[in-house]
Structure formats: structure tokens, C-alpha cells
Amino acid sequence: MAALARMRMSRVALVPVVLLAVCALPFAAAAPWAAVVLLLPLLAAAWVLRVGVDVDEGGITTHSLLRPRRVAWDDLAGIRIGRDARLRLVTTAGGEVPLPVLRARDLPRLAALSGGRIDAP
Template sequence: MTQSPHVFTISKLAYFAVPVALLLVLMLMGISVPGFAWTIVVPLALIWWIRRLKTVVDEQGITAVGTFKTVRIPWHDVNGLRFPKWSPVCVVLNDDSSVRLPSVSFNDLPALAKASGGRVPDPFAAEREARLAAD
């Protein structure tokens, strides 16, 4: 049975930044400085960026869609995961290089483990099993 791909995206709360950016742009344009007219593209670029960043996990591997490039990583090239402070999760490849996984955080590991079909271990599974055994 084939499993549909799991897509990790930025939270929809990020779209609240768009009206703030639009308000700032309108304020800059309101002070009647013609040089700031181009800044009207900032809210549109922000929408594009929020929609673009994602990580897709399927049976064949991981696809990391960044701002300007997309990287496809087959499962046989995955060596592990790295969790840099204040950054998205990075997948470590067999050659010790790493690729950032946009929109994936430490809290997404159970969903990542499930979407990977067990190729990525779930660090929270042991705690859940211990709690169920205790009840």
C-alpha cells in the first residue's frame, strides 16, 4: 500500500506578517518619498516565500523546497538528523554534508517518523509507550 506524501509547511500564523508589512510599506509611501514605491512588492514577496518553503516526505525520500532551490534526497543517502539551535532540522547525508529541511522542527519528529515509514526514529515513542504501560 502506497502512502501519500506528507508536506511540512510554515504555520498559517506567518501570514499575519503580511498585513504588518503592507502597513509599513504604506507608511513609507505615505511620507511621499518616491524612492519607496518599489517596496509594495515586499508583502507579495512575503506571501510567495511563506507558500514556497516546505519539506515533502514520501516513500522515495525527502524533498526540501527552499527559497531559491529544491533538493531531492533519496532515503539511501540519509545518514541522520541534526538539530541546530534556532534553525530548522538538517538532514545529514552519507558524505557528512547537510541539507536544511524548511518548516520541520523538533516537535515535528513524530510526524516525520510516521511519514518516513520508520526510517527516521520517533524519539517520543518510548515515552508514549512507557506512559501507556503505566496506565
């Protein structure tokens, strides 16, 4: 099933990750065990490239660093906006699924992509 939209973090967020890697290099070169510090920029880069939301005809798929989670349109009860403007899907089973890169300002776009399944604010 082809995605209608893929919403990811801006690739500009990789600039601080590169700076973190450059700053970690001298520390990592100081001792063999300190090379573990280089895992931090790698994890940060993986997070920037991986985390996001896909919307398609079948539902919404959220991608975290470890695994994707899919919510079919039939299982969607609504959307909750948290105090920090983060969006969460509310399922018919009563659970909540965070939408990692979306904020309240993205709700009109998400409503348009849903084909009328989510009410626009």
C-alpha cells in the same frame, strides 16, 4: 510521485505580512523610488507560501525560497538537531540539508512518515 505529507508554514503567518504591506503603503506613496519598499511584503508572502518540506516514497524534498532540494532515502544518513531545535538532514556524502519549517517537536511525525527509515525519539 505523490507526496505523503506536505509540511508548510501556517497560513496565519500571512497576517503580519498583510500588516507590513499596509504599513509600507504610505512610505511607498511618498516618492516613486520608495515603491521598492513594497517588495518586502511580497518577498515575505512568497517565503511563507513557498518554504516547506515534502515527504514521499522516494525521499524528502525541502523547498526554499529559490529552489527545492531532494534527498533520496538511500542518501540519508540521519538527522541532526541543532541548538535552536531546528532539524537538518545529514547525507551519506557528509553534507547537511536544513528542514526549513520543522523543529525537534516535529521529529515523531517525520519518523512516522518515513516508514521506519528515521528512528522515532
